Amino acid sequence: MSEKHRYDIVVPTENIAPPVRSPTHGGTMRLIERDGELAAQSAALAEAEAGRGSVLLVEGAPGIGKTALVRAAGEQARERRFGVFTAVGGELDQELPFAVVRQMLEPALLLADAAARAELLADAAGLAAPVFGLGGERVENAVGNVVHGLYWLCSNLADRAPVLLVVDDVHWADEASLRFLSHLARRIADLPVLLLVAGRPGRMLDDFVARALSGVPPRTLCPEPLSADGVGTLVRRNLDAEAEDAFCRACATATGGNPFLLAEALTSLRADGVRPVADEAHRVENLRPDTISRTVLARIARLGPDAVRLARAVAVLGQNADLRHVAQLAELTVPAAATLADTLTREAIFAPGRPVGFVHPLVRTAVYLDSSEVLRASEHKRAALVLAKGEVGGEHLAPHLLVAEPESDPWVVETLNSAASTALGRGAPEPAAAFLRRALAEPPVPAQRGSLFATFGRTLGMANRPVEAAEALREAISLAEHPMQRVGLLFELGFVMLLIGRGREAVEAFRAAHAVVDQLDVDLSSQLSVALALADFTNIEPPSAWVRRLDEAATGLSGEGELDRMIMGLLAFGASATGDRPAGEVARLARSAATGPLPPRDQWMLVNMASSALAISDHLPEALEVLDRGLDEARRLGDASEFRYLSVLRSHTGLFAGRLREAEADGRAALDLWGESRPRDTPLAAAVLVEALLDRGALAEAQQVLTERGLDGEQPFDLLIGHFVLLARGRLRLQQNRAAEAVADLHHCGDKLFEHGYTNPSFAPWRPEAALAHLALGDIETAGRLAEQDLELARAFEAPRQIAMALRAGAAVSGGRAGLDALEEAVTILESSPAELEKARCLVEYGAAMRRAGQRKQAQEPLRQGLDVAARCGARLVVAQAREELAAAGARPRREMLTGRESLTSSELRIARLAADGATNKEIAQTLFLSRRTVEIHLTNTYRKLDITSRQALKPALDPEP
Structure with a gap:
């Protein structure tokens, strides 16, 4: 391996590695005409040293000197006592799981003693341990967790000293490493870390910037070609101090000022004995960039056929090639290979150092492409066999087998399958999918095809490619020999269809499984009932339909197994949506579902169902406790996706409980973390945040959230998310004195809910708000009818919060003695309810009604109570109303706190x-x-x-x- 490919590891509290100088064919030299780039790198290092991390991109054509610049940054960083960790992307490494990450960080872990390694992998960083083969949980079902762990590993490294992370040839970085670089780049500003990446301009680098650095504009350095004077300086330094100006100008013209091409040209001129004088300038014209590869090949050929074979072997094996493997592939003894490697180093074909490697990727490319594609495929197959005999792991054989010609070789299938398993264990499904695709193309023997397609489908699902996953699973189903295998695969296919929102196709898959089960002597009714219920839920089928089906499956349930608890959770959620069972029974079902440890897979689903049912039935502290358990599990696993989703649910439940500050915090956290990664769910987070801001009195900010998230106009309606948006927007419109728009949004919400069978008023309390909006428009009749309907339904469900909301809306419509009685009942109902925000509203409205009825003295007590409750909730709108009413009742309201909590x-x-x-x-x-x-x-x-x-x-x- 060349110096370019060497790991640079510095632990500042221990031994400091010697600086790596920038080699050229003539030895160590100072960089020419790169003062601006060096200054920019130095400034970025200074910022990282001060705790302000950043991303710096060095972009330039091959040979322009990117590697020399990043080496110089490494030298500067070492002088500042940074920890320096480097990696180089390689063409063969693109299919290795976390190849770049492991180059950078693995040596730091493997060279550390047990205590230091445990410290580096402490807490969340431990999620990254499987990437380096250091144990920990397999991460096949939590791919996103790995990058979270890697981020904290970098943070732990930065606790020791500022860190420089270097990735040269980033355009060849593997997909899994790109995921981490993207995650880090978005969070690097607050770490003492500089991420320095270098790459060639073109599609691959553009793709890296678009995906990994999307929304994180890096500072970019674009080193220019050397000027004629700069070329002259290098010619005189490395060829002849007396070189004439005309000769130097010819070198500048021929090489275009490219430092690598110039170095190659000078090597050829020196070998040919060309004198650097004006009369010999014409000899330089033949050293154009397009002829450099021919000159490189000619120089190798002059050394004999053994040298050619050795160079080809290194080109095929790629970076990190071990000399014994190179020798075997080149059919040479190790001593003979070592001698030739030394000769090729002196000829500036190989770089100095071990393991053996080319002085520059352009040289490797020239050697590698000097053969047909068919021959290269054969050489890679031989390379894989050589490495296998050397007991190299399957994942290092796989990149060679990917480009080898298919030969129906069982060993190839077995090796690629094993490599896929290793990649999945490291949390890298992308290369695993590539390995399995190639294994299927070998092809495997017929008996293996079904299981391979099944594994392929699951892996594609983990790689977030559900459409391809479904295709592979369908193929596996068609090949399955045993009925129970087909049933299992049909279940998997159904859940993949749910993942991509194709609920109808999910139902088809589950029903097909049901048809197979009917022919067998097995009982999978519970599993099928749950699967079909989830499919119906995704399809927005009326909950009453799948609740009836689950009721049958629930007969005789113990409530202890995961499946039993999922059935109870679904039953609770369905009943909370329809209102067909009283709130107490719904809470009992939800409580049973949430009792005990959360399931290891899909725990968010059970938490979602149980917590929602508890919240809707007015058991808010229990709902929040279930959500907190789910959030704790998401944190333990480092699963940001589940954390975001459950944060939104907790935010919504916090609204019910009147914990507006927490609701706002949860909503903001989810919205900020989601970014563009979950566009379908972003409106949900936005809607919950709008409601929290509305109750906090921040109407302008609530409107800004709607506008920024594009939720102000017509939206494609998705019931499970859309009703949140319509309800929040309708409430906001009412407070903005846009009552007609509020009526439109709220009735649209109610119509869609009713259309899909979501008839419980506690599920989405749109009628009380709609009644107030109609009242604002002077439509007293409609307002009264809505309030009466809501009260009747709420009394049937028996959830105190919703009954109180309906009574409050009815009181606003009726006024007078009837309104006062309704508000008194609402206040009484809520005395022991945890719905603090609604309690504050009802107390203040009750006090206001008493004041209007001439009971000014008696009104002061409920108004003061309402003010206190509203202040604890952070409900500024209610606080303001209570203060106004207290003043009108002749009391002096307490001053609102502007400091403190x-x-x-x-x-x-x-x-x-x-x-x-x-x-x-x-x-x-x-x-x-x-x-x-x-x-x-x-x-x-x-x-x-x-x-x-x-x-x-x-x-x-x-x-x-x-």
């Missing part, structure tokens, strides 16, 4: 509470998927607002004694 933002409060409970900044960052600097900034602001100076003072400041 009330002055904290939602994010500051969330972080402060974790810190008060003893979590470190690092633990808080890992818990909330934030950077440590973000946590530090929030805590600094919190200390200032609370007028405290220590962590120990947080808890009493946040929860003062009454």
Whole structure:
């Protein structure tokens, strides 16, 4: 391997590795005409040293000097006592799982002692352990968790000293490593880390920038070709100090100022004994870039056929080639290969150092392409066999087998299958899918095809390619010999169809499984019932239909197994959607579903069903506890996707409970983390945040969220998400005095819910808001009818919060004594309810009604109670109303707090509470998927607002004694 491919590992507290100089064919030299680029790299290192990380991209044509620049950055970083970790993308390495990441970070782990390694892989960083073959859980079903772990591994490395991460030839980086680089780039600003990447311009680099650095514009350095004067300097330094100007100008013209091409030209001129004088300038004209490969091949050929075979062997084996494997492939003894390698190094074909490698990728390309595609395929097959005899792991054989000609070789199929399994174990399904595709093309023996297609389908699903996954699973189903195999594969196909939103096709797959099961002496009715219920749920079928089916499956359930609990969760959710069972029974089912440990797979689904049913039936603390358990599990696994989704559910439940600051914080966290990765679910997070901001009195900000997320106009209606948007937007429109628009949104929401069988008013309380909107338009009749309908349905379901909402809406319509009685009943119903926000609203409305009825003195007590509850909730709209009513009732309302806990933002409060409970900044960052600097900034602001100076003072400041 050349110096370009060597790992640069520096642990500043230990031995410092010697600087790696920039080699040329003439030896060590100072970079010419690169002062601007060197200064930019130095400035970026200084920023990282100060804790402000960034991404720096060096872009340039082959041979322009990108590698020399990144080496120079490494030297500067070592002088500043950075930890320096480097990697180089390689053409063969593109199909190796986390090849670039492992080049960069694996040596730091493998060279560390047990205690240091445990420290580096502590907490969330431990999720990255399987990438390096260091144990930990297999990550096949949590691919996104691995990059989270790698981020924290980098953070742990940066705890020791600032870090420089270098990826040269990034255009050849593997897909799994690109996922990590993208994850890191979006979070690097708050780490003392500089990510320096270098690559050739063109489609591959554009693809890297578009995918890995999308939304993270890097600073870009584009080194220019050397000027004529710069070329002259190098000619005189490396060929002859007396070289004449005309000769130097000819060299500049012939090479275009490309440093590598110039070095190659000077090597050829020196070998041919050309004198650097004006009369010999015409000899330079033949050394154009398009002739360099021929000159390289000619120089190798002059060394004899053994040298040609050795060079070809290195070209085929790629970087990191071991000399013994090179010798075997070239059919040479190891001593003979070593001698020839030394000769090729002196001829500037190989770079100095071990393992053997070319001085530049362009040289390797010239040698590699000097044969037919068919011959190269044969050489790669031989290379794989040589490596296999040397007991090299299957994943290193696989890239060679990918380009080998299919030969129906069982060994190839077995090797690729094994390599796929290893890749999946490292959390890299993309190369695993490539290995399996090639194994199927070999092809395998007929008996293996079915199982391989099944594995291929599952792997494509993990790689987020569900359409291809479905195709592979269908092929596996057609090849399955045993009926139970077909049943299992049909289940898998059905769930893949659910994943991509093709609910009808999911139902078809599950029904096909049902047809097969009917012919067998097995009982899979429960599994099928759950699968069909999930498909119906995805298809927005009326819940009553799948609830009836599940009722049959629920007969005799113990409630202890995962399947039993999923059935109970679905039953609870379905009943909470229809209102066919009273709230107490719904809560009992949901409680049974959530009792015990969460299932290892799809735990978010059970948490979703159980927590939603508990919240809708007005058991809010239990709902929040279930969600917290789900969030804890998502944090443990580092699963940002589940964390985001459950954060939205917790935000929505927090609204019901009147925990508006927490609801806002959860909503913001989910929306910020989702970005563009879950466009279908983003409206859900936005809608919940809009409702939290609305109740917090931030109407302008709520409108901004709608506008920025494109939720202001007509939207394709997705019931499970769309009703959240319509309800939130309708409530906002009412507060904006746009009652007609509020009526339109709220009735659209109600019509769609009714159309799909979601008839429980507690599922989406649109009628009370619609009644108030009609009242604002003067349509008292419609307002009254809506309030009466809602009250009748709410009383049947028996959830106190919804009954109170209906009573409050009816009181606004009827007014007078009837309205006062309705509000008194609402306040009484909510006395023991955890629905604090609705309690505050009803208390304030009750006090206001009493004041209007002439009971000014009696009105003050419910108004003060409502003010206190609303203030605890952070419901500024209700606080403002209570203050106005108290003043009208002749009381002096307490001053609203502008400092202390009330002055904290939602994010500051969330972080402060974790810190008060003893979590470190690092633990808080890992818990909330934030950077440590973000946590530090929030805590600094919190200390200032609370007028405290220590962590120990947080808890009493946040929860003062009454």
